[in-house]
Amino acid sequence: AQSVTQLDSHVSVSEGTPVLLRCNYSSSYSPSLFWYVQHPNKGLQLLLKYTSAATLVKGINGFEAEFKKSETSFHLTKPSAHMSDAAEYFCVVSFGGFKTIFGAGTRLFVKA
Amino acid sequence: GAVVSQHPSRVICKSGTSVKIECRSLDFQATTMFWYRQFPKKSLMLMATSNEGSKATYEQGVEKDKFLINHASLTLSTLTVTSAHPEDSSFYICSASLQGHEQYFGPGTRLTVT
Numbered sequence: 001a002q003s004v005t006q007l008d009s010h011v012s013v014s015e016g017t018p019v020l021l022r023c024n025y026s027s028s029y030s031p032s033l034f035w036y037v038q039h040p041n042k043g044l045q046l047l048l049k050y051t052s053a054a055t056l057v058k059g060i061n062g063f064e065a066e067f068k069k070s071e072t073s074f075h076l077t078k079p080s081a082h083m084s085d086a087a088e089y090f091c092v093v094s095f096g097g098f099k100t101i102f103g104a105g106t107r108l109f110v111k112a
Numbered sequence: 113g114a115v116v117s118q119h120p121s122r123v124i125c126k127s128g129t130s131v132k133i134e135c136r137s138l139d140f141q142a143t144t145m146f147w148y149r150q151f152p153k154k155s156l157m158l159m160a161t162s163n164e165g166s167k168a169t170y171e172q173g174v175e176k177d178k179f180l181i182n183h184a185s186l187t188l189s190t191l192t193v194t195s196a197h198p199e200d201s202s203f204y205i206c207s208a209s210l211q212g213h214e215q216y217f218g219p220g221t222r223l224t225v226t
Contacts, residue, residue: 034214043118043205043219044156051214090155100146100215102155 004093006103014111019078021106023091033074034092086110118218132192133221135206141186142208150203196225
């Protein structure tokens with residue numbers, strides 16, 4: 001069965017410190033993996049995606065994620081958090097381009 | 113590129129009435145469009161998948177007679193919530209995909225049923 005698990009429902013960091021949002025997946029197929037960000041009452045914005053090319057993926061706003069097949073993980077990182085990074089983050093797994101499964105989301109809080 | 117719009121962004125309707133939400137792919141032709149529902153502080157729940165010119169495929173537990181989906185063209189899909197009730201109040205998000213590539217999400221529609 002296919003599934004995606006975001007290990008933390010919320011993460012709190014201080015501005016200027018690193019961010020780590022964790023995501024694990026389960027799949028019988030080679031998945032495509034995405035991270036989206038959602039600000040309050042807004043739609044989803046694509047941060048980055050992995051589609052079987054380079055395992056280290058760089059996205060927008062300084063975010064990056066590393067696909068680790070052996071660990072079935074796709075954790076999202078950023079070296080230095082900004083206040084504007086405070087939002088909800090979703091790890092998404094797609095199989096065959098159609099079946100899409102969303103993680104439960106991780107709320108990122110950034111303290112001044 | 114790959115912009116998806118939704119209209120309206122917010123709508124308030126009375127119980128028992130129907131409301132239509134439009135999803136448009138502005139700069140590409142979407143062979144497949146998806147409709148999601150998001151409850152407060154929750155993740156997105158896929159409601160249905162629609163392919164242009166054919167009937168939508170609904171996820172288990174979603175009432176197809178209540179949530180009518182029409183995908184009449186490669187750039188437009190509509191979701192009609194029929195006989196709306198307060199429990200239908202939610203944030204509805206659509207996405208569009210071109211031939212199995214990644215999904216592009218609309219900005220969402222906040223529906224409030226009074």
